[in-house]
Amino acid sequence: MLHRILRPALKQAQLLSAIKNKQPLWRHETLVSASSACDATIRSLEDCLEVNYGGAPMWFDYVWLRDHCRSDASYNSSTNQRNLDTASIDLSIRPDNTTVQDGHLVLTWPGGHVSKYSLSWLAENSYEKNKQSTIQPRILWNSDTYKKANIPSAKWKSFMSCDDEVKNFLQNYLLYGIAFVDDVPATVEATEAVTQRVSLIRETTYGRMWCFTSDFSRGDSAYSQLGLDRHTDTSYFQEPCGIQVFHCLKHEGTGGRTLLVDGFYAAEKVRQQSPENFELLAKVPIRHEYIEKSENHRNHMTGIGPVLNVYPWNDEMYLIRYNNYDRSVINIVPHDLVRRWYVAHRELTNELRRPENELWVKLTPGKVIFIDNWRVMHGRDSFTGLRQLCGCYLTRDDVLSSARVFGLQA
Numbered sequence: 001m002l003h004r005i006l007r008p009a010l011k012q013a014q015l016l017s018a019i020k021n022k023q024p025l026w027r028h029e030t031l032v033s034a035s036s037a038c039d040a041t042i043r044s045l046e047d048c049l050e051v052n053y054g055g056a057p058m059w060f061d062y063v064w065l066r067d068h069c070r071s072d073a074s075y076n077s078s079t080n081q082r083n084l085d086t087a088s089i090d091l092s093i094r095p096d097n098t099t100v101q102d103g104h105l106v107l108t109w110p111g112g113h114v115s116k117y118s119l120s121w122l123a124e125n126s127y128e129k130n131k132q133s134t135i136q137p138r139i140l141w142n143s144d145t146y147k148k149a150n151i152p153s154a155k156w157k158s159f160m161s162c163d164d165e166v167k168n169f170l171q172n173y174l175l176y177g178i179a180f181v182d183d184v185p186a187t188v189e190a191t192e193a194v195t196q197r198v199s200l201i202r203e204t205t206y207g208r209m210w211c212f213t214s215d216f217s218r219g220d221s222a223y224s225q226l227g228l229d230r231h232t233d234t235s236y237f238q239e240p241c242g243i244q245v246f247h248c249l250k251h252e253g254t255g256g257r258t259l260l261v262d263g264f265y266a267a268e269k270v271r272q273q274s275p276e277n278f279e280l281l282a283k284v285p286i287r288h289e290y291i292e293k294s295e296n297h298r299n300h301m302t303g304i305g306p307v308l309n310v311y312p313w314n315d316e317m318y319l320i321r322y323n324n325y326d327r328s329v330i331n332i333v334p335h336d337l338v339r340r341w342y343v344a345h346r347e348l349t350n351e352l353r354r355p356e357n358e359l360w361v362k363l364t365p366g367k368v369i370f371i372d373n374w375r376v377m378h379g380r381d382s383f384t385g386l387r388q389l390c391g392c393y394l395t396r397d398d399v400l401s402s403a404r405v406f407g408l409q410a
């Protein structure tokens with residue numbers, strides 16, 4: 001057996017950037033032992049196990065392996081819950097014996113506990129397999145590319161009776177951030193029934209299922225005939241509503257078309273043109289606020305976060321919080337940064353306002369739209385006459401859960 005010195009290839013501060021840039025975090029200097037099987041080769045290195053399977057090496061940390069033991073004592077395979085107390089694992093643990101048998105890696109730990117992992121499960125869950133993948137695959141669009149994609153709307157009858165129709169609908173929704181169901185009876189009840197095929201409804205201060213018209217029943221400008229610039233809703237919640245559903249039950253008048261803009265498409269343009277502006281929008285905290293003091297409603301909501309929210313490990317965008325109406329006082333940002341933030345915000349706004357990025361649709365009775373409120377902005381033309389919209393917000397986790405149940409990546 002050879003001795004090996006493990007040296008960190010990187011300083012602690014460089015770890016995160018290495019994760020982002022997919023660099024190896026450690027250097028493996030010498031081989032400790034090797035064994036082989038028909039379908040896999042394994043090498044026990046000082047700090048991790050190297051598994052060569054399916055043509056490429058994968059590296060598994062020993063504590064990770066013990067923690068992910070799939071035996072009944074360590075893990076409940078019907079609920080996917082861990083039985084093992086991770087804090088009981090010796091952080092310098094190493095297996096006494098490692099072999100490959102019948103497509104499984106078999107490890108015997110000090111004390112005699114045996115862990116078995118199928119090689120395909122290991123490959124599926126290796127860092128090497130997953131490091132390039134995005135959490136949520138998407139197709140970013142502008143008006144032209146969305147129209148050219150010719151995405152069919154789901155149809156009420158099959159949507160209510162056929163799971164495949166819901167699955168296709170959800171796949172489109174995940175990829176584009178918008179999806180339609182047509183031929184829905186123009187009632188609140190039918191709209192509710194449609195949403196319940198995919199999710200739970202998120203009750204908010206606006207109610208569960210809401211129905212609104214330009215009657216100023218609430219202070220918000222949505223309850224008027226005014227045009228509304230593109231925005232995301234409930235930016236003043238710490239967790240903005242995941243999905244917005246609209247169904248126009250009636251409109252006797254002119255105007256009132258719905259505007260849709262893919263916020264991620266615009267933000268990616270900013271990222272390409274001026275990474276420093278993208279970074280400001282992703283870091284500077286902005287508060288949004290909603291205050292209502294009427295006889296029937298007393299609310300004071302706030303949510304703080306950057307306009308662009310990205311996962312820190314891969315810079316993938318997952319939430320855009322953009323609502324110029326509901327943006328609150330900026331008072332926790334120094335003045336020089338404020339100026340730079342306004343420049344960045346202007347660039348994003350210019351991208352969001354490019355006519356070629358605007359998808360206009362006239363919502364008519366029967367057409368229900370689902371909008372990813374973490375990604376796609378909505379707005380509307382001013383209008384005349386009686387216009388009645390109903391809809392609701394959905395809980396994001398439940399929509400995504402439905403999608404996963406259908407086998408979709410969400």
Ligand SMILES: C[N+](C)(C)CCCC[C@H](N)C(=O)O
Nearest residue numbers: 206210212220222232233234
């Ligand atoms: C959809 N519904 C009419 C119920 C509420 C409208 C909320 C509008 C608010 N300015 C926001 O952007 O969150």
Ligand SMILES: O=C(O)CCC(=O)C(=O)O
Nearest residue numbers: 222228233258379380389
């Ligand atoms: O009236 C509309 O079409 C949409 C208004 C709006 O932005 C909202 O209700 O969130």
Ligand SMILES: [Fe+2]
Nearest residue numbers: 222232233378
């Ligand atoms: Fe809105």
